[in-house]
Structure formats: structure tokens, C-alpha cells
Amino acid sequence: MKVEEICSVLNGELVCSSDRNSHEVTYAFASDLMSDVLTINCNNLLLITGLANLQTIRTAEMSDINCILFVRNKSVTPEMKNLAEELGMTLITCPSTMFRASGELYRAGMKPLF
């Protein structure tokens, strides 16, 4: 699923993207627990989270995750955005809850990891 489709499905806002809307992800994983994210071994993954801080970006970096969706209207701080841009990550924010965002994306064809 392309980033622009994710934004469209969830009424989301693209905060930053190194490769604009051509970025595409196949799988999604939803968690606020970063140690949980670090156990995932998958490429081409969208991280859906309500945890918005620098460690979210760092965790994604270590997990080779290039696209993060922040739910519940969480704010991306300038420091988070700067780091994400430096790492070439795509950040999206949306007003939905994690449950709703996950459900809408699943209905639109996003695949679960397992």
C-alpha cells in the first residue's frame, strides 16, 4: 500500500517523507511497546503507534522500519522530524485510534505480520 493511500484511508497527514508518496509498505504492526517492535523481523513494514517520542524513531531505525503512522493525533516534535528526515523515514499522523486505524488499513488491504 502506498503512503498516499494510507493517508487517504485514514485522513492522515504526511509529516515527512524522503521519497514522497512513492513509498510503499506491505505489512503493518501496531504497538506502543518498543521492545515488542524490536522483536519483529520483517522488511517493508508500517509501524502503527501512539507512542510519539525520539525513541520511537530510534526503534524504527534499529528495526529497519521506514514508515511510521502515529495515531490519536499525536504530535511529531521537531526533533523527531529532524531525525526521521536524516534517516530517510516517512512519518504520518492521523486522528484515528490505533484500533480504528488498524481496522481501516486491514480492510484496505494492508497485511498483518502473522
Added chain:
Amino acid sequence: MAMSFEYKVTGGDFTRAGYASSQVKKMLKQLGVDNTVIKRVVVCLYEAEVNIVAHAWDGVISVDLNTDSIFLKLTDNGPGIANIEQAMQKGYSTASPEVREMGFGAGMGLPNISANADRFVINSEPGKGTTLEITINLNSNAV
């Protein structure tokens, strides 16, 4: 190929947590190390780095890159771990609410390191600090 690097870590500084892991990841990529190995190294290192930030006063990370393995040693000055067996159990944690707000402190860090390492040794002296020794072979897949 034999290279050594050292990074200092400050306890409580969550804005810098992960910096050393990030630097190591960039360096391993530049050296052309296999992506699967890099991921295992940085997951181990990042979990351990966050542990120092979360629990200790300060610490040092040393990274030794050899022809057949990567050796990580993390030594901290901190409260130490009274019961290592208990600390290794999934779900056990003594993390503060601040650490949990950062998305950690669920008792998964040490088990996660153990799962990704080819060799993992932990020594601790309560009241003094903890040392982790992590070895990851360049030609193996432990996970």
C-alpha cells in the same frame, strides 16, 4: 579486519539514547556487513544501551569487529542486578514510570538480547554496576 570503537552513555539522557547504536549501524552498513547480522547487532546494542540510560548513572560501550564476529561489551556504573535469573525472565522489570513512557521497561530487553546473540554473558555487582558481553558471529543466524 579488526576494528574497535568506544562510546560513552549517560544515564537518564533519553534524548541521546540510541545514538551509539545508530553510529554502529551506519558503520556496519558502510563496511558491507550482512543486513541480517546488522539487525541482530543493533537490536542487542540498542536494548542494552537503553538499559544503561534507564537504570545506570553512566556506562561505556565497546565494539570490537573481527573477521568472524562482532563483540559488544557494555559496562555501566549503576545499581546492578541483584537477581540475574529473575531479570532474564520475560516480563520482569524494575523500570521507572518514565522509562515505561518511553516504550520500554516491559521486561523484554534482556531476553531480546539473548535471542539475538550467539553468546551472551551478564555479570553484575549490586551497588556497583553491570557488564554485558554480547557476541554475534558474522556467519550465523541465531534468530
